[in-house]
Amino acid sequence: MPAEMRLFVDKHVRYIQSLDTREDELEYWLTEHLRLSGLYWGLTALHLLRHPHALPRQEILEFVISCLHENGGFGAAPGHDAHMLYTVSAVQILATLDAFDELEERLPGVRQKIGHYMANLQDPQTGTFLGDEWGEHDTRFLYGALNALSLMGFLHLVNVDKAVDYIQSCANFDGGYGTGPGAESHSGQVFTCVGALTIAGRLDLVNQEKLGAWLSERQLKNGGLNGRPEKKEDVCYSWWVMSSLAMLKKLHWIDGEKLTAFILKCQDPELGGLADRPGDMVDVFHTVFGIAGLSLLQYPGLAEVDPV
Numbered sequence: 343m344p345a346e347m348r349l350f351v352d353k354h355v356r357y358i359q360s361l362d363t364r365e366d367e368l369e370y371w372l373t374e375h376l377r378l379s380g381l382y383w384g385l386t387a388l389h390l391l392r393h394p395h396a397l398p399r400q401e402i403l404e405f406v407i408s409c410l411h412e413n414g415g416f417g418a419a420p421g422h423d424a425h426m427l428y429t430v431s432a433v434q435i436l437a438t439l440d441a442f443d444e445l446e447e448r449l450p451g452v453r454q455k456i457g458h459y460m461a462n463l464q465d466p467q468t469g470t471f472l473g474d475e476w477g478e479h480d481t482r483f484l485y486g487a488l489n490a491l492s493l494m495g496f497l498h499l500v501n502v503d504k505a506v507d508y509i510q511s512c513a514n515f516d517g518g519y520g521t522g523p524g525a526e527s528h529s530g531q532v533f534t535c536v537g538a539l540t541i542a543g544r545l546d547l548v549n550q551e552k553l554g555a556w557l558s559e560r561q562l563k564n565g566g567l568n569g570r571p572e573k574k575e576d577v578c579y580s581w582w583v584m585s586s587l588a589m590l591k592k593l594h595w596i597d598g599e600k601l602t603a604f605i606l607k608c609q610d611p612e613l614g615g616l617a618d619r620p621g622d623m624v625d626v627f628h629t630v631f632g633i634a635g636l637s638l639l640q641y642p643g644l645a646e647v648d649p650v
Contacts, residue, residue, distance in 0.1 A: 347603065349641060350611050354629060355393045357614030358384040361626060376627075377419040378409050382431040383630040385438055390633050390645050403441055406432050407448070414452070414459030415474075425474045426463055429456065430486035437493045457496035460487045469504025470522075480521050481512055485534035488541045489650070502542050509535045510547060517552030529560055529569040533582040537650050540589050550590050557583050558595040565600030566619065576618045577608045577628050580635025588638055588649035598639045605632045 361384060381402065388396045408420045409432060415424025416432040433456065436442055446453055463472045464487070471483040484505055491497045511523045512535060518527025519535035532553065539545050560567045560583050566575025567583045580601060587593045607620040608628070615624030616632035637647040 347606060349606060349633075349636065349643070350609055350614060351391050351393075351643070353611065353614030354609075354616075354633070355388065355391060355396050355614070357610075357624070357629070358388055358626065359396055378406070378416060378428045378435075379418065379431040380626050381405065382435050382438075383626045385435060387626070387630040387633050389438065390630075390637050390647060392643065392645055399439055402435065403439060403444070406435055407445070410449075410452070414455035414457070423474065424459070426460065426471060426483045426486055427473065429460060430490045432456075433490035433493055442494065453494060453496075457491060457494055457499050460491060461496070461499035463487065464500050464505070466501070466504075469501060469506075469508040471505075481509065481519065481531050481534045481538070482521075484508065485538040488538045492541050497541075506539065506542050506544050506547070509538055513549075517549045517554075517556045527556065527570065529557070529567070529579050529582040529586070532557065533586050536586045536589050540650050545589065548590070550592070554587065554590050554592040554595055557587050557590075558592070561596045561601065565597065565602075565604035567596070567601065574619070575604065577605055577616055577635070578618065578631040580605055581631035581638075584635050584638045585647075585649040593638065602636065602639050602641060605635055608632055 361380065385397060385402065388394055409416045409418070409428065411417065411424040413424060416429045417424050418428045436445060442453060463483070465472065465479065470479045471487045472479050473483045487500065488497065488502070488505065491499060509519065512519045512525065514520060514527045516527050519531050520526050520528060521531055536548060539547060560579060562568060562575050564575060566577065567579035568575050569579055569582070584593065587595060605616070608616045608618070610617070610624045615626070616629045617624045618628050633644065634647045637644045638649065
């Protein structure tokens, strides 16, 4: 395989393993507010790279537990406030590690507590979800709640029909979805809304032809995908756009070869990791979503990823 079409698996594994050893670097402390989600991104990338045991399972579990609050929510790191986004990351990590029963043995009743923490963030009037006790709402939080609750078998704790109605209120004339009613369509929000509707079993509500066309138009001449019209390409949209197309069964509506080539150009071939676009600094966020995009494109050797 030509070098420009090769995924440097071993380099990416070592890059992810190194992320928690950089406490002498300023960037490590500047990104503390992302720590739990960063762990989820790194762990997911390792599973897609077929190196699921490259990080120590018990240490991961101990860190997740250290972020747990008495109310059932999780913070980004020990001492940080509980928030929906980090609670979702914690649940996804626990699901990946198959550790729900182990957590329950150590902390009896904690699964119900986590489920009720998320359920209590649903607005009973609108059906959407808040990020935390201070009231910000966004379709990311709605999707995250349905995702995590479905993983734990607790979808019955929330009003799914109300949540679906709220998503419908976010639909735009172009077939896309925004952060809330009337907000501009954005690929990331499209993923959250289509993902939530998929979990709810209501994909029938999506204008699939119109949305598929809008998503396919996110591909630029260099093969990369953008989040909305007139914006630059970014490797993370390899996941947000492609996973949405996968749920709509329209992956073939973009040029997979050109996108594959773009993603591979975003690698650091020496130190590992992927950047938002070629030549930029790598980070774990773009690393996992670039690799996830390659998985959806059925790049050889990668594990399959669930588009939801």
